[in-house]
């Protein structure tokens with residue numbers, strides 16, 4: 001049958017295949033193109049001053065004071081190794097089961113191709129004394145907990161990020177990259193580390209993740225995430241990487257930290273990081289292998305390729321991790337097929353979700 005097709009029929013088929021692919025992957029290519037960080041020369045005096053300050057920042061004399069400002073500082077875990085990728089997972093004090101699950105699954109890696117990786121959990125103070133005892137015990141068993149001296153609450157998450165950066169600068173300044181993520185995220189450390197190892201261009205000013213473009217601040221005074229005009233005046237936030245997972249290089253940790261120390265803004269934590277980055281002249285780089293807040297439908301070869309997926313259930317992580325880590329490699333074709341399949345299914349999920357929400361809203365309006 002194929003042999004008998006005429007030229008225009010072939011054209012039609014090829015056109016359709018191309019259309020399908022451009023719809024599926026085109027957005028990524030465009031985003032990447034527009035958001036790529038070009039080599040920048042800074043003319044803004046403020047940016048230059050901040051970068052100079054970051055260069056001169058010396059944490060050594062502050063170490064003792066900083067380690068006192070943590071309840072659990074784990075200041076030694078990184079000190080005598082050359083860490084390539086340091087991962088800090090924001091976790092809630094009560095969620096020991098989740099931390100154990102991460103320790104058993106994607107967090108159970110110590111090296112990729114001979115480069116050391118280290119995974120730690122960042123916590124704030126729990127409300128109860130009993131839980132503090134649990135956490136101290138957990139820390140003694142696993143040695144992978146950093147606990148700041150502030151109450152762990154949704155409002156204090158920015159403090160947690162700044163604390164993680166302070167810790168990195170003071171106690172893990174050898175780490176080339178810092179991955180900041182959350183306990184609800186699945187991370188494929190191996191593919192991420194591979195990608196970072198292959199970055200050929202200069203390794204400074206790296207701020208990679210799923211970039212949120214032109215987000216409008218929440219101006220509804222009734223809303224929990226309300227941002228007043230006095231906090232942030234402009235119409236849009238600057239481009240920033242979704243807080244679900246982003247990677248920054250050690251120099252960027254310094255630069256952001258220097259700005260963050262002088263900035264108090266009540267905006268969402270990832271936006272805060274984005275604003276600090278912008279003030280230091282750093283441009284976020286988009287990679288669509290970070291899922292942002294989306295849950296990516298499981299496919300083994302797709303999960304071996306992507307960096308993160310959000311909203312993972314406990315048993316899902318366990319089962320899928322076993323499959324992913326079984327050592328069987330995926331061919332190029334399998335990876336390609338996997339990506340198409342998980343992409344398409346994820347789009348359907350979004351659509352389904354959207355429809356159910358609309359129907360619910362309609363029904364609600366109707367009953368009212």
Ligand SMILES: *[C@@H]1O[C@H](CO)[C@@H](O)[C@H](O)[C@H]1NC(C)=O
Pocket residue numbers: 061062065
């Ligand atoms: C450390 O903290 C003490 C007491 O808060 C203070 O007096 C001292 O100046 C601090 N040291 C440094 C190097 O900041």
Ligand SMILES: *[C@@H]1O[C@H](CO)[C@@H](O)[C@H](O)[C@H]1NC(C)=O
Pocket residue numbers: 103104105108
């Ligand atoms: C981590 O992986 C190693 C093998 O790579 C295994 O022996 C060990 O039991 C795992 N640890 C946990 C907590 O699952």
Ligand SMILES: *[C@@H]1O[C@H](CO)[C@@H](O)[C@H](O)[C@H]1NC(C)=O
Pocket residue numbers: 149150151152153155156
């Ligand atoms: C944030 O932490 C500080 C220090 O522990 C605490 O006083 C404050 O109440 C916390 N904020 C919220 C909203 O929980």
Ligand SMILES: *[C@@H]1O[C@H](CO)[C@@H](O)[C@H](O)[C@H]1NC(C)=O
Pocket residue numbers: 092094095098183184185
């Ligand atoms: C623990 O983490 C999971 C995954 O993010 C979340 O669904 C759950 O609500 C958390 N539990 C507590 C007690 O914070």
